[in-house]
Each structure stands twice: as structure tokens, then as C-alpha cells.
Amino acid sequence: MPDTLTHTQAMRYNRHIVLPQFDLEGQEKLLNSKVLILGAGGLGNTVAQLMCTGGAGTITLADDDRVEAHNLPRQILFTPEDCGKLKTEAARQRLLALVPECAIHCVSERPDDNLLSRLVESHDIVIDCTDNLASRKQINAISYRLGKPLVSGAAIRFEGQLFISMPGSNKACYQCVEKRFSMTELSCNEAGILSPVVSITGACQAQLAMQVLTGFGTLPAGELHLFDGLTFQWQKFTVPPLPDCDICQPK
Template sequence: MIDEQLLRYSRQIMLPQIDISGQQRLLDSIALIIGVGGLGSPVALYLAACGVGEIVLADDDRVELKNLQRQIIYNSHQLGTVKVESAAAALGSLNPEVRVSVIADRISGDSLRKNIERADVVIDATDNLASRLEINQQCYATRTPLVSASAIRWEGQLSVFDSRQQDSPCYQCLYGRLGEVGQSCSENGVMGPVVGMLGCMQANEAVKLLTGAGSTLTGRVLMLDALSMDWQSIRLERDPACSVCGS
């Protein structure tokens, strides 16, 4: 690591759980962020700021006026532009050292699998169930850790599914237990700082997965009601009858 890197990352290198070796691991890592909206914006910004070596952004949307209330990686000059390209520009000016690659597509099938296989961590920041279930399947099949979050209105939930661990549940286990939320923020609305908080926590879990610091949310689901500011952490066991990870 060169002096400039030691300085740029000094405040996190000071943390004994990160240190030089943890920073080097971040610099050597690849993070795949699927969905660059309200959740994906802070995830991408924080992972780029902290020096994750390569960030792959996947999203098929363009920047719209109604996005700017919460998708803080974009600005008013970028209306109508391809989201992943504008997001890549933002990351490039924040930290030119990070390699950013973009997929301006809703990835699925082979392309999804290939990109998940390459990644050290996957961030699910999508807004639809079909994508979530497929991302979960591919992460399980390739034993790639998955950081998943969702937010609607003033509420959010967050968990980590780490199929490298024998007893880790998967997203399908959670879905089987809670049932489909089946709601979208286009119909129900969502508060910007709420998705922001959830996205920041996804970035923090990703850093822990990449560096080995602390313990992650694997086996727990964190649920936030930001209107009353109540946090709840519920245990999530692996479902032996799960169609993805069950025996």
C-alpha cells in the first residue's frame, strides 16, 4: 500500500479489526451491487469510499426526477441518464482508485451467475421478489455471501445469508417464514433516510464479510420501524424443508 492509500484509509486502518491486512483485503475484493436505487446508492458510495477494489453495478433504469428524493448517488443534472453510468461517474470522482464496471441490464440467468461467481460479496438492493429469489439461489449455489435489505414506508429489514456457513439460512427460508411482502415503494411510498440507513448497514455488513471483522447478521433479521424508532432482531433458523438450502 502506498502512502496516499495509508492516508486515505487511515481512519479505518486505525481500527484493530481492520488494520493494514483488512484494508488490503478490501482493496483485493470484488463487490457486486444489484440495483442502484435508494439502497444501492449509499452501499456503492460507502464501499467505494472505503476502498473495495472493484465494484460491479447492475441496474437497467435511467435517472428520473422521482428517484432523487432518496437515490443520493445521482443529481439533478443527470436526469434521463443511464443509472449505472452516472453512478460509476460519482464513484470515480469519490475514489478514482476503485475499478467500477457496469451492467446496464436487469441481470439474470447465466450473466447473473457469472457475476456472482466472480464476486466476494453480493448486495441485493433490488426492489422485486423475482430478482431476490434468483439472486438468493445463485448465491447459495456458488457459496457467495449475500447482504439483503428492503425498505418501504418507514420500515426496513436487513439480513446476511452466508452459505459458506453450514447452518446459515437463506433468503428463501426468510421468505417462507414471513411470506411475501409484495409491496412496492411506488405504491406505498418510502422515506429517503430509511432506505439510506438500511443501505449504510448493508455496506457495513459487506465490509465485515470482506475483512472478517466482528460477527455479521447471519442467522438474524434486523427489523426497523423508523416511525417509532424501534429495532427488533429476530433469529432466523435454516428451514430444513427450504427449496433452496434444505437437505
């Protein structure tokens, strides 16, 4: 039996509920949704905050990293006192202060294929907030195999990148994008990152996740969206599936 909103929740989410495309039904879908957020860095902080305060009922955060002082400008859930703590645990404390009834689970390790498969299986949507190509490929392969929607985000320097993969839609998966655009592996440690670019990208991931979970509007599946913070321009590429992709094409 799905949960229904309490009176207090209906008051809190009133500005969502008055949107005819969202409505009470959308808010209750969010309340009953299970959201898997992989990576609790800058993207994961913004996504987790917006999904939690926006009304998602269950959130799982996975990350094996600890908070460091140079994270604080863009990892907006953390305070200087959190330095040295596990990012998952520090984020959970802050999120529970924001929305005490949200069920927040922590996975404080980098999931291997088995653990990741179990996590993906038991959630409704996967949000990739990791910072390396190997994790992105692993997450794409497992999400696609298990038929779960995947919202990928990345941010580096002044650039944000967004892609949504919907298994079964005949649209490209993340591997198709990665091969066509030959994504380079750069870390923010070496290349740098402007903090608002992370929040812009993470906020877009949260918006797309809400769209998948509640069904409003037109979902930009199979499109690569790039934000350039130097010119303040967005670019959109419709990415056809690669005929030989071993993830999304029939063998």
C-alpha cells in the same frame, strides 16, 4: 499477487487502519475485494458510495433503470442533470469523482440466470439492493449455489429490513426468511418511502459487507433485522433454516 496500499491510500484510510480489529490487513482485503451490487436505486446508491469511498477495489453495479426526478431525494449519487441517464453510468461517474482509482463496472441490463451466475462467480460478495421479490429469489438461489455471501436489504414506507446469508454456515438463506415471514411485494411507487430509511438500511448493508470481507466482529448471519422508523426501534429475529428449503437444505 494481492495489491498493497499506496502511501496515499494508507493516509486516506488511516481512521480505518487505526482500528485494531480492522488494521492495515482489513484495508488491504477491501482493496482486493470484488463487490457485486445488484440494483442502483436508493439502497444501491448508498451501498456503492460507502463501499467505494471505504476502499473496495472493484465494484460492479447492475441495473437497467434510468434516473428520474422522483428518485433524487434518496438516490444520493444523482443530480438533476442525470435525469434520463442510465443509473449505472450516472453512479459510475459520481463514484469515479469520489475515488478515481476504484474499478467500477456497469451492467446496464436485468441479468438473466446465466449472466447473474457469471457475475456472482467472479465476485467475492453479493449485495442485493433490488426492489422486487422475483429478483431477490433469483439472487438468493444463485448466490447460495455458488457459495457466495449475500447481504440483502429492503426499505419501504418507514421500514428497513436486513438479512445476511452465508452458504455453508448451516444458517437460513433468504428464501427461508421469505417463506417464514411471507414478504409482501409492494413498490415504493405505491407505498412511499422515507429517504433516510433507505440510507440507514443501505449503510447497514455496507457495514455488513465490510464485515464479511475483512472479518471483524461477530457476523449476524441467519438473523432478520427490522428497523421501524416510526418508533425508531430495531427488532431481531433469529431465523432457523426451513427443513424443506430447496435452496439451503440438502436434497
